[in-house]
Amino acid sequence: MPLKTSKYIWHEGKLVPWEQATVHVLSHALHYGSSVFEGIRVYKTPTGAMGFRLTDHMRRLYHSAKIYRIKIPFALDVLVEACRDVVRENGLLNGAYIRPIAFRGYGEMGVAGNIDQPATVSIAAWEWGSYLGEGALEQGVDVCVSSWQRVAPNTVPALAKAGGNYLSSALVTLEARRLGFAEGLALNTAGFVSEGAGENLFVIQNGKIYTPPVASSILSGLTRNTVIQLAEQAGIEVLEQNIPRELLYIADEVFLTGTAAELTPVRSVDKIPVGEGKRGPITEKLQKQFFGLFDGTTADRWGWLEPIVDQKARTRPMAV
Secondary structure, three states: OOOOOOOEEEEOOEEEEHHHOOOOOOOHHHHHOOEEEOOEEEEEEOOEEEEEOHHHHHHHHHHHHHHOOOEOOOOHHHHHHHHHHHHHHOOOOOEEEEEEEEEOOOOOOOOOOOOOOEOEEEEEEEOOOOOOOOOHHHHOEEEEEOOOOOOOOOOOOOOOOEHHHHHHHHHHHHHHHHOOOOEEEEEOOOOEEEEEOOOEEEEEEOOEEEEOOHHHOOOOOHHHHHHHHHHHHOOOOEEEOOOEOOHHHHOOEEEEEEOOOEEEEEEEEOOEEOOOOOOOHHHHHHHHHHHHHHHOOOOOOOOOEEEOOOOOOOOOOOOO
16 A cells, blocks of 8 residues: 655654655665564554554564664664654654664675674654555455465574565565455465464454464564453453464454454455354454454553653563
8 A cells, every 4th residue: 555654754863854764775684684673553542642562562673683683772762762752743643553673774785794783773653544455354354375385493583573574475465466365374384374474363263262373483463462362351262273274264253463454354265255254253352352442442451552642651571
């Protein structure tokens, strides 16, 4: 979808006009994919604009950087406040998507780059609606199982949210769209279900929820973690275990989660209807609980909502 530009981007410690947040064409990340990033939603709530699990997302940015030995030259609280700044200064208090990124910049060429060189850090924010299309949250989406598999363990670290990792996701999505689907699902190298191109996956059968474990080459999503906690609070059993491909075809319900996708039902897999071919009751219940965090109908017992206008960032242990 077309990118909605904003006025400012936080770039290397200060807000600059959107069009001036540029990098050199010989930046290491452009050639070798040496970047880590996050996606964070800001929601309008009855008590003001809230960053959803803002600090947790930024902690994960540092974890991803640590895996790739990318040195972020700013403290966590500085970048959390920078996220708030870029939302406020762009007038996005009615809702926004924040994209922080840290990457190896200009200075040295070669596969590994200079691991002692501090990363370039930028944070943008803009308006972004439904990732998988208008009506997807209610009507669901049609997906396919991709011919492209997820990376094998001990090759590319799936737990890092790194730019280079998403070349795999691009292949999955490009294939799906070429075949007329909204999104693609990938299997891992053992043949079990892994995740969508940019989403985690949940399967519901006989009132229980199943989701692939972290060891299935998935990104350990924060929306995934949120849904697991909401389901358990509602008394719905959640099992993290290997999921065979064929379970997708006989499931009662399937849904995808992610910061961009939020909580999106799947109505068909490989043109086989899931359940009744529409959003199921457990998926709808979890959607109401999830979006209820932002309209006040679900109590935020976990401190997931962080005020954008509050100068004091809360420090909490990161959920895993």
